[in-house]
Amino acid sequence: MVSKTEGDRREPINEQAAANMYTTMRSELNQIYSKFTELEMEVSEHSLVINAIQPLDPSRRCYRMIGGVLVERTIKEVLPAVQRNKEGLEEVIARLNETLEKKKTDIAEFEAKYKIRIRKPGADVKDDSGPKEGSAQGVLVGPASGIE
Template identity: 85%
Template sequence: MAEHKEPVNEQAVANAYASMRSELNQIYSKITELEMEVSEHSLVINAIQPLDPTRRCYRMIGGVLVERTIKEVLPAVQRNKDGLEEVIARLNEALEKKKKEIAEFEAKYKIRIKKPDSEVKDESGKKEGSAQGVLVGPASSAGSSE
């Protein structure tokens, strides 16, 4: 699509490349987000499937909690899950297409990514105190303080 417009200089090539990488990252993050939603839908389906179909359940629709039966909710949740999986499949196709486009762009303009090792080492040193936990005493000692 963008091939009809040739970049004029190095800065234009760099900007076009950065834009393409940004689009790739957006696709990755959207796929991850939708995969988490599919996972949540699966949890709900697995939780309500074995229950009595006439049992009441609640579903959030557009910010409003509505009361329904499992018989009404289960097919809707399944349809939503199937729709999300379809969107994920399309996004994966778009992702592969974008990866190919970026690879062709890199080959055409001889782009190489340099990953400095010094930045990785600096960041690991800064986060040395962030993995501290909280100590909690045994549950039986809480009741004995009366």
């Protein structure tokens, strides 16, 4: 019974609450996407570094940025560390991808449950069935009309 009351607490009580929850969920999804993209870029950079230093002599000097400090090391010391970092980033990306898929399904379920439809800006949507009883009309927000 506890889970049912928790679910009742999380349910939006009106249209505005549902819209706010949906906006929050979409915002979280966008944050996950941006973090996912950022980490993929880092993996790509790590791959470039690995491919650049792998064929070189292991005793050759190289520099590595650690916590904002440039440190002189040898390729033999740096290459394994860069490879470990890349593997760690790939693991984080895999977990983030799982989170992303779960969030997508949660949003899709929420959209289905509350019959949420997204209208693209500038798209003129024609509905031949006419207004339906009990359906929301929505709010149109646009720029101010020159009133100062």
